[in-house]
Amino acid sequence: MATVGFIGLGNMGGPMAANLVKAGHAVQGFDLSEDAKARLAEAGGTPCGSAADAVSGAEVVVTMLPAGRHVEAVYLGDAQSGEGGLIAAAAKGTLFIDSSTIDVATARKVAAAAEAAGMGMIDAPVSGGVGGAQAGTLTFMVGGPEAAFDQARPFLDRMGKTIVHAGGAGNGQAAKICNNMILGISMIGVSEAFVLAEKLGLDHQKLFDISSTASGQCWSLTTYCPVPGPVPTSPANRDYQAGFTADMMLKDLKLAQDAANSSGANTPLGAEAAQIYGLFAGEGNGGLDFSGVVKFLRGKR
Numbered sequence: 266m267a268t269v270g271f272i273g274l275g276n277m278g279g280p281m282a283a284n285l286v287k288a289g290h291a292v293q294g295f296d297l298s299e300d301a302k303a304r305l306a307e308a309g310g311t312p313c314g315s316a317a318d319a320v321s322g323a324e325v326v327v328t329m330l331p332a333g334r335h336v337e338a339v340y341l342g343d344a345q346s347g348e349g350g351l352i353a354a355a356a357k358g359t360l361f362i363d364s365s366t367i368d369v370a371t372a373r374k375v376a377a378a379a380e381a382a383g384m385g386m387i388d389a390p391v392s393g394g395v396g397g398a399q400a401g402t403l404t405f406m407v408g409g410p411e412a413a414f415d416q417a418r419p420f421l422d423r424m425g426k427t428i429v430h431a432g433g434a435g436n437g438q439a440a441k442i443c444n445n446m447i448l449g450i451s452m453i454g455v456s457e458a459f460v461l462a463e464k465l466g467l468d469h470q471k472l473f474d475i476s477s478t479a480s481g482q483c484w485s486l487t488t489y490c491p492v493p494g495p496v497p498t499s500p501a502n503r504d505y506q507a508g509f510t511a512d513m514m515l516k517d518l519k520l521a522q523d524a525a526n527s528s529g530a531n532t533p534l535g536a537e538a539a540q541i542y543g544l545f546a547g548e549g550n551g552g553l554d555f556s557g558v559v560k561f562l563r564g565k566r
């Protein structure tokens with residue numbers, strides 16, 4: 266069993282760290298939030314006073330932070346505060362696993378710095394949400410060298426069910442934003458179909474029964490149906506309590522648009538989806554589940 270440093274013990278990181286404890290690893294965790302650290306202690310991990318303390322003596326370090334700027338500051342240090350980063354604090358040969366969802370450019374920049382310092386690093390963003398983090402059934406999309414992937418695999422296996430190596434550094438993040446762009450667009454498409462069906466006097470359940478077995482079939486319809494009734498477990502049945510918030514969908518769609526702009530990819534529907542989620546979240550719905558966008562579409566003419 267290994268000593269694992271874990272930085273970022275929020276909604277996702279907390280249960281992921283708890284699963285590593287359950288697997289028998291000694292988990293040393295740090296978060297800016299005292300509550301998050303207290304939850305780690307309850308789960309059997311060791312809360313630490315700083316990120317540097319959490320990585321001291323660790324063979325593997327997992328980070329689960331909000332966005333690219335947090336990841337960059339935590340790994341490379343913060344010039345403003347003069348605080349050093351994880352790469353300087355950790356022992357040579359430490360394996361870094363960043364599971365945050367961030368932009369591809371920052372993921373590649375931090376991985377290059379880690380490699381230059383003699384560390385292995387993978388970007389390993391996840392899908393599956395808080396439920397998947399708790400159940401240990403996340404999907405990991407991994408970018409980085411083969412050797413680092415192989416070394417990380419036993420740890421990822423304890424936090425997830427599906428683990429895919431998508432290529433070199435940053436490719437895990439690339440896979441994540443491409444996947445979530447499909448999701449954001451398809452949720453709007455399915456929602457628009459229900460809104461049109463309502464206007465045409467076609468029952469929700471009838472549309473579901475037909476489209477779920479026809480060419481309109483997709484995850485946004487059959488697993489996460491945006492209207493109440495057809496899929497009892499979908500957030501529509503609990504007044505769009507998240508789940509995966511509209512704010513998070515907006516974040517991922519913006520990351521996809523940044524990547525599209527910098528790489529010259531043509532993604533008009535991705536751009537439109539980012540606009541629609543921006544308007545929906547801007548009306549005070551950012552904390553609602555992203556499938557609540559159906560309410561916004563219903564309200565428009």
Ligand code: NAD
Binds near residue numbers: 278330364510
């Ligand atoms: P969260 O806000 O619940 O957790 C982030 C944690 O990081 C917080 O506890 C915060 O205090 C901590 N933190 C911030 N800066 C820090 C620092 N400098 N040092 C130590 N701790 C610091 O967010 P979350 O829902 O756990 O999401 C984490 C990442 O996972 C995000 O990138 C998100 O996009 C991604 N993600 C989330 C979900 C989801 O359903 N929640 C699903 C897939 C991916």
